[in-house]
Amino acid sequence: MNSSLQEITLKEAPEQQSVTRKTPIIALAGQPNLGKSTLFNLLTGLNQHVGNWPGKTVERRVGSFKHNGQEFHLVDLPGTYSLTANSPEEMIAREYILREKPDLVVAVVSAANLERSLYLVAELLWLPVPVVVALNMMDVAKQEGLQIEADVLEAALGLPVIPIVASKALGVKNLLNVIQETLQGNRLVSPCVPEIRPDHREALNDVINKIQGKSPEPYPIDWVGLKLLEGDSEITQIMQTTMTQEDWDAVHDILVQHDDAMLAVASGRYEWIGRMVRAAVVRPRLGQISLTERLDRWAAHPFWGLLILAGVLGLVFWLTFTLGSPLQGWLDTQLVGGASRIASRVLVGTPMWLQGLVVDGIIGGVGSVLTFVPIFIIFFAIFGLLEDIGYMTRAAYVMDGTMHLMGLHGKSFLPLFLGFGCNVPAIMGTRVIESWPARLLTILIAPLVPCTARMAVVAFLAPAFFGSNATLVSWALVLLSLLMLVIMGIGLNWLLFKGQRSAFIMEMPLYHLPNWRTIGLLVWQRVVSFVKKAGTIILVVSVIIWLLSYLPAGDLESSYLAQFGKMLAPIGKWIGLDWRLMVALLTTFPAKENAIATLGVLFGRASEAGLAQALNATYSTATGLSFLVVTILFIPCLATVATIRQETGSWRWTFLNISLLLILSLVGGGVAYRLALALGW
């Protein structure tokens, strides 16, 4: 029998009329890289909400869709390889199923890699929830010469198994029909639950007997027994604290005798999977060398791989400078400039403070942050594309050695690279890093990647102070910043994490054609989140900074900000900066490129060329160097700070980051100043 997709499409049931009143909740579970997100996006489209799981910095996506007139809620569980407490994602997935009790779980498995992807199903079957299997990537399996009988697999598993191709939206209607039928109880679900291997069955029964009536809600007793045997750290801790010492000791004795049970349980699951797969796979994989293997000979090669990565990164820069930067400049003059002009015209006759607040405070502050959206889109689109086609893991692989220096893995490299565009996407991009310490460390060092806004300040000021040597100085500043990044990485890793490194175990998925819907949604969601931030926290702080620069007399020179700058003069003196440069530095907080505008105001609203001359005439080269060093290493901009707060979920880490960079920049400026003086600059 041939259960190809065509036949499945023919089998699709006619529209059903029955509508139940309650909105069922469906959870999507699956291992990473099997097209779970593609299916989620396909079902919900823009009808989805992205947030975080409560108390965790793991992305939570929920949405809804309609099928046959019935509404369904869909929850995208984090992609996990298993349901053992190895990572926050795994804990979230199982806690959600056990506590929130969804009406049904759709387990996404890959037809091209049944053996591994059924592992999660083997774990899901121990939980008290109906499971429907979505057998995805039927097209990839076919390409690889694999032939799979979905109905044989269905009979073996005792679960509905629906072949689909999520990337091409094939078989999805049938999947939804089956989900509906299963929820209505019109579909028999009698799963063949994987048994533990005979040599440990007795131990499992012993453990279950000893914990009878002692496992807390909502954990099923035999699942707790199994997890104890597996050595699951969280369940072990829960049982140890809820049971009396005496009872626990009895359980603990069994566990100690069977400390190899974890491997036995896992092997048992694979034996069970083996039986399922042997029945369902009619024709095994052809012995051909796959496209992925051929591409990896280049992309993962220790030398060519680095060269390809350098090429990819070069392309990103090229796109940023030929497309992103001009667009940003255009938005700045046309949109921000235009909005300012219109606002000025509308506000004619109103008090000066109101005009200043709207034009300089709100439009100038929020507007200039928003002009970075094109650069954002470019970086996110490329990042999304590289992730989606499977290249990201290859880049991570070839950069692993370099990132080791800082106790990080290759996976931290690409988010950091995004920082050259803007630090905000860099910090959001760290979500690809699974281990929390590694992710936190990457977030903390990311602001040391010089972004386009800081480079714009350098590009303007370096020629003013260094004339023909400006390019050399600019490069030196970039290298200095990256050197500081490495040093801070090594230092923080040593101080905070005692030099520990989490294990480097990374799946390298098959390459595949990009799914534009997935990439488009990623870019859209990230841009929306950034724009929201610009409209809230960035708006408020921009207005506050503007007020400080305006009050009490209505001009910058005598404002609170200037007074504060003068108060900072003693610190400034040590690093060679006068109060005007200190004020310019303070105004880089809402947006880095403000430094130039502030200096323009403080030096009598001179034109840019005039300003460069004035700066050159006023300050020594040593002062200029110090200011450039401080600017490039200074505390992250407001948008970045807000993102760090959002992604770490903690003000403590955010303030630690700000303080570290503040100290680093001031010390850096001081050293640069003394050094330049010693050289007679």
Added chain:
Amino acid sequence: MVSGSSSLCLTDLRVGEKAIISNLRGGRGVASRLTSLGFTPGAEVRMLQNVGTGPLIVIVRGTRVALGRGEATKIDVNSRE
């Protein structure tokens, strides 16, 4: 046991060589992550890349996995000629 097999560590395999996993050593956490990706005693691994001190790439149960050398030394294998 297969005759002519010898106990090795995963890092000892040359590119293209196949072997059967015999044991996972080391901490529960790492071992548990390895098993969920398919590394269990009895599973066949094939070495795809093994250069210098860089991470390895192996294929296990049809999945390509990059592994740090530290993790790979915790995996014992029996090589098959």
